[in-house]
Amino acid sequence: MASESESDSNFNPKRRLCPDGTCVGIIGADGKCTVCGASDTGETVSPAPDPRTGEDPDDLDATISEPGSEDQPSDFDPNRRLCSDDACVGVIGEDNRCRLCGKPAAS
Numbered sequence: 001m002a003s004e005s006e007s008d009s010n011f012n013p014k015r016r017l018c019p020d021g022t023c024v025g026i027i028g029a030d031g032k033c034t035v036c037g038a039s040d041t042g043e044t045v046s047p048a049p050d051p052r053t054g055e056d057p058d059d060l061d062a063t064i065s066e067p068g069s070e071d072q073p074s075d076f077d078p079n080r081r082l083c084s085d086d087a088c089v090g091v092i093g094e095d096n097r098c099r100l101c102g103k104p105a106a107s
Contacts, residue, residue, distance in 0.1 A: 016040060081105060 024036025090100025
């Protein structure tokens with residue numbers, strides 16, 4: 001294990017991050033990402049538009065709508081009960097069991 005002073009000497013504050021916004025790598029001496037291999041073009045890469053809305057995530061002028069009925073699907077039940085298993089994202093069905101994992105509802 002490297003001592004603290006050795007690991008501090010390896011830190012490069014001028015490192016370049018991978019241009020792929022989904023990658024956590026840095027650009028190596030060869031000009032490529034050390035994780036995914038993407039080439040560094042020297043350009044700033046902006047995020048792609050949101051595929052659901054087509055809006056640019058960097059657009060600060062985008063309107064933020066207040067939550068309301070137009071944001072909810074027509075079959076949305078505001079009285080739904082969530083699964084008793086915190087690791088599950090299902091809801092309790094008419095049979096009193098989770099529709100996703102099948103666990104019974106909490107008492």
